[in-house]
Structures are given as structure tokens and as C-alpha cells.
Amino acid sequence: MDDEAWLKDYRREAEHYARPSVTVDLTIFSVWDTDLKVLLIQRKEPPFRGDWALPGGFVRVGDGFDDQGEDLAAAAHRELAEETGLPEHSTYLEQLGAFGQPGRDPRMRIISIAYFALVRATLAPRVVAGSDASDAQWFSVSECPALAFDHGQILARAVDHIRDSIHRTNLAFELVRETFTIAELRAVYEAVMGVPYDPGNFRRSFLRMEQDGILERCPGKRSTGTRPAAIYRFAQTR
Amino acid sequence: MDDEAWLKDYRREAEHYARPSVTVDLTIFSVWDTDLKVLLIQRKEPPFRGDWALPGGFVRVGDGFDDQGEDLAAAAHRELAEETGLPEHSTYLEQLGAFGQPGRDPRMRIISIAYFALVRATLAPRVVAGSDASDAQWFSVSECPALAFDHGQILARAVDHIRDSIHRTNLAFELVRETFTIAELRAVYEAVMGVPYDPGNFRRSFLRMEQDGILERCPGKRSTGTRPAAIYRFAQTR
DNA sequence: TCAAAAGTGTTTCTCGTACACCCATGT
């Protein structure tokens, strides 16, 4: 078969089809002060000027042919680094899904690939300072304003997903420090789920993880204002 | 603010950015003969001519402005109906995620939104006959050929997802007839998971569902070649 | 009447939940 011929044909034809713009939108979570927080930015341009929205941006596509541009995950990592000021790949990132309802952006057809990111509380304070403009701000998800576009739906799906995954995966470890006490980990669960956990029972279920080699004990204790607590570390090869 | 002005500005600028093509790809599953099956089509054009691939097609975008085209799910439903010959919305459909690695299609940058569909075995025989060309064929996922593009990855993700979800959701009910015996339902589980289940234990766990009002008993029995079995129906409001 | 699948019983183990209690530390 003639490589050049079909390829040129195909491209000429494909160029006649309308194509959508594609963006990534980020739901960036962190946990502190017993609350699940999400990072929002205030829009400076219409539409929805002045409203809060999820950070995001266009996926770089190159010319689409010889240069096919960047991967979706790479776009998400890039935007995440831009918006937070944190180094790329220092945070957990996972795809949530595609949102492409016609009319979700009044300007034009835009299909958005939603990602969610988890930022350790130790890094979170740096985020707003590092952001180029001061239009970024953390909100408790429980007291978060109505969002622009369909970002409210995306956020809701992200929260659902996180609540669903936290019991089945090791995602909670992305929201505590490298080393942590059982109580700190429990605080993350309580913030995410919005309910209190029995300290004794929670402890036991995570000691099972130590037996399974997922968690490992670190030497020393952490001072807590009361009886010092044992320190643990997530042992998984990331 | 001047609505017309910013919108025109925005569009003129946005048109300078390269945009990717966006497709939907479908992983269409069914279960019969104790096997999880997937519907593949044989490619008639390069690239990957002669190889098997997931069915799919372009998302209709309209002009992208005043006409923003069809929803992603609508595109998936449309393609599903086209490929299978089954009426739209007669089958279960769920989004799996976006696949957009540069180079995944050698022709040009194409971002694909993957969906998976579940077709009841009672409808499956009609599928190949109904398909426009005879290039569609069911394969057991365990004996499926290497696929074109990144469709092997998509299929693997879909299978993982289904195996993961079947215990947490009511997805299995989409793979049996409207009314079914416990053994028929068990056969679906065994096909999907690839392991045998203890009939007695399986039975009991699904009788718990009857107590919870998820399953309901239908009158009569189904002849099975041996002792007739009680018939049940999924009671959920879909 | 016999094989085979429907359906029942029983036992063991694990895990989630509830809750009482002891232990170590800062104030």
C-alpha cells in the first residue's frame, strides 16, 4: 500500500471536519484543619467573569500531524504546576473522565478532560503564594461557591470518586506527610468522608496494613501535646 | 460587558490554535457460553489494515460555535447503534475515560473517549447480522487478537473496570435476560471473573439482595434440563 | 433409577462496629 497517498488523502478529508477544542480541568484537593479543600480560581474574563472555576487550560496539540503535541496527563501536570507553583510530578494526579456536553462553554465546543490532584497539606500553603496572580484560593468543599461552566458537576464527581476510592486504594497516603501518625491519617479520612471514625478500630485496620507490608513503622515518636504517637511510612513503590 | 465583542475576539483567537480530532471508541461486551465476549471490527483501510480494532467514530461537533454538535454519550450511543444494529438506548453504556497519547493514531492527533457497553446475550446474535458490513465479529476476551492503535490498552482497562465494578454495582444485571435464574446470573459472574463460584454461597448472597428489594421473585419456574429454577427480576429503577 | 443441578444446613474465619478500659504525657 502507498503510505504517502492514503495519509495525505485522509488528512485532507479530516481537515474538513469541525474539531472541538480540548482542555484539561483540574480538581486540586488538599486536607487540613479537618476539612477537605479544593483550589479554585476567580475568572477575570467573561463568560462567568468574577465567578469561581476549576483551574485548567488547553491541551497542546502541535500542528496535529508531524507534531502531535503533548499527552493529556502531561497537559494536566503542566497546568497543575503552573497553577500551584509546585514542581511537576510532586503531586498525585489521576484522570476522572471527559466532560463534553454541547453548550457547557457558551463560546464554542470545548471538550474537557477532568483530572483530580492531591496535594499534601505541607505543600499547600505554598500554593497560593506561588500562583502567578492572587486569583487562586482554597475553599472547603462544604462551603464552596457555585462554579462556572459545568465545573460544579466535575467537582461533585471528583468528590464522589475520592470518597469511593479512599477505602479501596492507597490514595489517602497522598494527603498526609511522608511520615505520619495513625491519628493524622485518621484525620484525613474524617475530613474526606465527613464522619468521625473510632480511633481504636481505625488503628487496628491500619495495623493490618503494616502486617501486609503496605505500611511500615518508622523509628521514634511524634510529640502531639499529649502522649507521643508512633510514626509510620507508606512502603509502596509508587 | 460587551457580549458580542469578547465572543468574536475569543473565537478569532481560538481558531488559530490547533485542535485535535475527537472520537469515541467502544468496548462492547456480552456473555454467553461461559465466556466474556467483545465485539471487534476488522479494518479495511490503512493504518493497521486487516487488524482488529474497537468500533468507534468521530464525535459530531457542528460548526463548533452556534451549533455545538452532539454530546459525547450521544455519539457513543449512535456509534453503538450503527455498529450493532440494535436500537439506541437498548444497551448499557458507561464512560471509561479519555485516551489521548500523541502518536496513538499515526495519521494525526486524535483524542478518543472510550466507552464500554453491555449487551444482553439474547440480543447479541442479532448484532453481527445487523452490522452493515460483515467485518464485525465477537471474540472471547481471553483469545482476542492483538488490536490496532492503543485499543489493546483500552480493552484491558475496560476488562479491569468491569471486573472491579461487578461486585460493587448492579452492572451484572445488564448481561442477563430481563428475568433470570440465580444460576444464569452466576454464569455471568463466572464468565467475567474467570473463576467458579460456589452455587450455595452465591445463591445466598443474592437472596440477600431480594431482602433488600434489589431483586424480586417472579412467578413460575424455568425449566433447565434438570430441576426447574426460580426466576428473578432486577427491581431497580434504571 | 440415576445424574445433575436446585436448593438447604452448618461450621469456621475475617472484618466492621461498638464500647470499656489502661497508658503516657504536657500543662
Add this chain to the structure above:
DNA sequence: ACATGGGTGTACGAGAAACACTTTTGA
């Protein structure tokens, strides 16, 4: 010394798993 949170013990119930058993049909 005492309040507070770290850490332990115990007991109950639901459900997963293993497996022996009875029942009902078609061939």
C-alpha cells in the same frame, strides 16, 4: 493530679468461604 489523646481488650453480628447434604426434575 488530671485532662487528653494514644493505644489495648473484648464481644457481637454480618458476610465470605468451604463443604456436606436433601430435593426435584429430565433422560
